[in-house]
Amino acid sequence: MNVLKNGELWLYGTVGLGVTDEEGFTAINVRDALAEIGGQDVTVRINSPGGWADEGITIYNNLRAHPGKVTVLIEGIAASAASIIAMAGHEIVMRTGTYMMVHEPSGLTWGNIQDHAKMIEQLDTINRSMADIYVKQTRRPKAEILRELADETWMDGAQAVQKRYATRVTDARAVQPPAFAWSTYRNTPAAVSASGSRQQARGFQDAMGRIAAVRSAKAERDVRIAAFIRENLIGHENRPDVASLLNSIQEEAPEAYSMAKATGPLSPTNVVKGPSSWDGVVDRVNKANNWFSVHPNAGEK
Incomplete structure (x- = not known):
């Protein structure tokens, strides 16, 4: 997917491939776009329901390494892995009516007790890495962030600014969030789920079917x-x-x-x-x- 449009990064859709039947954007897409921009300041427009946590962390690191100023505009939604990406902004701006969501990572295992225990350790490591990213942006205690991740916390613009996940809210109206398998999440607001449903990819369905065991x-x-x-x-x-x-x-x-x-x-x-x-x-x-x-x-x- 080409995410570079008129000198800006448009991160619309899922974070990574194979989340739904729709094509998603990847860390390689973002890396290539930043290479084409060079050292100039860049605006990153986000409207994403999330996806794979490791892909989101890689994109975050790519943006943090960019020598120019990074301005993040949340235009519809930045949920799950997309909220990690948003934390790379020197400025994080949310349109009126947009949402941000943070939660713990999920994963899958197939095997015995030791296999599941190893997955728990891996998820804990990812969860702490994600929490460190949010702490760096919000400058809030890690224990508070971990609690919000565990609770699957949804925020509108004002709440995100109050919790320091975003820097300000603009008067521009939100665009509609993309269709997604919103039942994947526990606390999806009605205004978000009304955007429509999309079938999960088979691999993603298999993953979610085993997460309960973890x-x-x-x-x-x-x-x-x-x-x-x-x-x-x-x-x-x-x-x-x-x-x-x-x-x-x-x-x-x-x-x-x-x-x-x-x-x-x-x-x-x-x-x-x-x-x-x-x-x-x-x-x-x-x-x-x-x-x-x-x-x-x-x-x-």
């Missing part, structure tokens, strides 16, 4: 971390080593940290139940294994 494994990991915090750290916050460890956990695993600090059980399925005469045994099992999902009727006759 999310489930991540949720179990968070329960395990929260259980460790409750069992070993809560009540010892005055110790410097414990305080330092808690700060690190809050930074790198905010969901697990919040889970540990909240009241109530960590999970509706992580408590072993049994007859009252078994209270001592059940208590020891729960303390030893309160991170592990056990059938709620375990031990009952």
Whole structure:
């Protein structure tokens, strides 16, 4: 795809190939366009529902390395990987009625527990890299950014400026977002999904069909971390080593940290139940294994 038009970069469509049946733009397209521009200032127009995170990060780095000033204009939507690209702008301008969305990356695995665990590590690495990009632009605490990624945060122009993902809003009206498989996202605003639906590519459908397994494994990991915090750290916050460890956990695993600090059980399925005469045994099992999902009727006759 040729993204260079009248000396400007037009990043319309999906980030990367094979997301939908529509052709997307790639890091190679952007690299070639920047090479043709040379060292001049460049305007980057974005109307993209997102796509592949690694492609978005590569495009971001290409734009950051450009010697001229980069002005980003969000003309319809900058969601997911497209919002990463937007962070490369020295100035990030959103038209009235546009949206930006940030969220955690997704991926797929096919295999055993170790395969899924490796994917979780890879996703955590990508997620931290994305968070670092957003932190660099917003100058806000990383823990706040990680929470917004976990929540799949949608913002209009004013909200994006308030959170420092954008620098200002212009009076120019938004263009219509492209048609996309909006059900891929959890919190898509009605005004965005009304732009129309587009079929996902087969490979992308297969990927999304397996993401649930990775999310489930991540949720179990968070329960395990929260259980460790409750069992070993809560009540010892005055110790410097414990305080330092808690700060690190809050930074790198905010969901697990919040889970540990909240009241109530960590999970509706992580408590072993049994007859009252078994209270001592059940208590020891729960303390030893309160991170592990056990059938709620375990031990009952």
